[in-house]
Amino acid sequence: MGWVIFVAIIVVVFYLVARSGDQAAKSRSASQAKPGSSRARSTSRPPTYTRERGPSRPSENWRSEGREIPFAEPGLKGPLFQYGGTSVRGGSEHGGPFAVIDFETTGLSPRRDRVVEVAVARVHASGKIEDEFATLINPEGRDVGPTFIHGITNAQVKRAPTFAEIAPDLLARMSGAVVVAHNATFEEAFLAAELKRAGIEVRPLPALCTLWLGRQTFSTPNYKLGTLARAGGVTLVDKHAALGDVRAVSALLPQMASKLGAPLLYTGSPLDWTAADASDARIPLVTRAVSLRKGTDGWMPSLMARLPGTGLEPADAAAEAYLDALAEVLSDGRITREEAHLLADLAGSAGMGGSEVLALNQRFLEGLKSAALDDDVLTPTEIRQLRSAASDLSLAGYFSDLHPTPTPKLAAPLHLASDATSTTSMQARGERGKEALAMQRAGSTRADIAVALGVGPETVKSLLRDAKFYENPEADPSRFALAGEARRARDAGVTRDRFQADRGLTPGKATEAWRDAAMLVSRL
Structure with a gap:
């Protein structure tokens, strides 16, 4: 009988312990579900700002020093920009132009890090790029930072201008325009820091952030520029190059504005930076062509397309170096990957843009034509060689008007006259070579x-x-x-x-x- 009582006591004890555990679990669950509890806040999904807030109050203005960079919602006022949107009080529309900017930097801190590449495009409201400017920037002793991301090395920026030197050209392209950038507060913070170092004061400018605009107009997993570019059918081949990002934003801007279905409003007036404010001195730019692709048309179209539309007219020495390299590259009738990168480096180190490279390519072809016509005879073989060189340089129809020189009737056997002429011509060429x-x-x-x-x-x-x-x-x-x-x-x-x-x-x-x-x- 005693053992029965003992077993009953054990069962009761286990029941009471189990019940106590269930009540504790329920109590914890209720506590976790209670609104405002710390546990509920830590596990809830953070809000995504896909809609505008009301215009920021003056007390909500932010500075780029010592604070986390905020999201550029309409009405926000920063150290340089006043952000536009569809519900900005007292705002007005802007029909263009727009100045799309992008920077590559040594890091994420505007106070400690520096800009190492800048690009700006002056863009019509239709999205047509009217002018481009791009160059590497010398960070004045600062290491370039994550080369594995932006592809820029310390050696490349050694001959590049400082930000202070190119600031007048950059501001001239922003004059009269609404400034546009993707995640614009990041660009704004670095621009403000660099202008402050250069001793240049600029009043607040109207601006637009395409990260905010993308959230209003695209349904994508995220709103990174590459994701939006794919969704909008825009090619972004040179990601993490300032010029590539600027071109992608320029192409997306009219798409986004059309999808938005409401006018964009801005406060303030665009920058008024006159030509007299810019320096007349020749600044030694350093451009770069990244992500070269051979494609179906060869290497040269890719090279010229990756450079800014315009750059510096090359100095005589730089032009000669490029032309000499071109002669060596085309000596075997083709351009290889390594040779394309060599030509790109020579063009970039001279600050050239696509139009300057095109002009040198035309100059080279004219030299080949002059050499072919040196004896006043143009043969079918020479024409084929000229047209092949023109095709390699993305100028396929350049020699379409050339025709072989008619062959004269000779009294003597053709092979004897040809041999004699050839010998005399070679001897004359040799003498001219010695004289030269x-x-x-x-x-x-x-x-x-x-x-x-x-x-x-x-x-x-x-x-x-x-x-x-x-x-x-x-x-x-x-x-x-x-x-x-x-x-x-x-x-x-x-x-x-x-x-x-x-x-x-x-x-x-x-x-x-x-x-x-x-x-x-x-x-x-």
């Missing part, structure tokens, strides 16, 4: 030599290159070896066309080897 080399060593420039010899600048360059080679052929072993092969082929009765086909050479390379073989008979 002597003039260069005496201090004459290529332009002076061209005038003295009555030839184009590209012909001078070719003459100098040949003269130096003939003077010391062993200094260029590969060219010397190919000349030897050409000499043996000539002696064996092989034609130049067969020699070209057998060795897979371009017409220009085969012609050069054939000429070298004739000029270096005593050395081969």
Whole structure:
């Protein structure tokens, strides 16, 4: 009987303990569900600001120093910008233009970090870009920061201008415009900090944030620029390059404004920055072309498209360096990935934009044309070579008006007259090359030599290159070896066309080897 009582006591104890636990659990659950409890606040989803607030009160103005950068809702007033929207009290519409800006920076703190790249586009209300400006910025001793994100190195910014030097050009493009940026308060904080360092004061300007505007007009998982660009069908190939972001925002802006379905209102008036406020001094810009793609049209269209529309007119030395590199690159009739990046680096280091590169490409082609017409004869082969070079340089129709020179009727057998003419022509070319080399060593420039010899600048360059080679052929072993092969082929009765086909050479390379073989008979 005693053991029965003992078992009953144990059962009762377990029941009371279990019931007590259930009540405690219910009590905790009720506490967690109670509105305003700390647990409820920590697990609830943070609010997403997809609608406008009312206009900010003056007491809600923010500064960029020492505080978290806020979200740019309409009515917010910052150190430089007054943000527009659809419910800004006392605001008015703005029909354009817009100045879309973007910065790449060394970090996230406007007080400690610096701008390392700036881009601005002056944009019509339709989204058409009327003017572009972009350059790397020297952060004045500050490390460039996360190269793995923005792709900018310390070596690239060494020759770049400081922010203070380009500030007048930047402000000139913002004059008369509403300033636009994605997550605009970030750009605003850095712009305010950099202008303060430069000693430039600017009154508050009307501005628009496309991060806020995107939240009103797109239903996307997030409102990052890349996500919005995909949703809007806008190409963003050079992400984390200031110019690429500016172009994407410029293309999205009219889409967003159309989707919004209500006028955007702004307070304040745009900046009035006159031409007299800008410096007349030539600032040494450094541009860059990133994310190059060969595509179906080759490397050159991608190179020019990635640079700003306009840049600096290159100095003579920079232009010559680019043209010399172009001659080497096209010597085998094609542009490789490495060569495209080399040309991009040369153009960027000289501060060139796409229009300046195009002008140099045209200048190069004109030099090739002058060289081809140097003997007053234009052959079908030369025309094919010229058109191939033009196609590689994104100027496919440049030589569409050229036609072969009619072949004269000769009394003597064609091959004898051709041989004699060829020999005389090569000898004359060799003499001109020696004369050009002597003039260069005496201090004459290529332009002076061209005038003295009555030839184009590209012909001078070719003459100098040949003269130096003939003077010391062993200094260029590969060219010397190919000349030897050409000499043996000539002696064996092989034609130049067969020699070209057998060795897979371009017409220009085969012609050069054939000429070298004739000029270096005593050395081969």
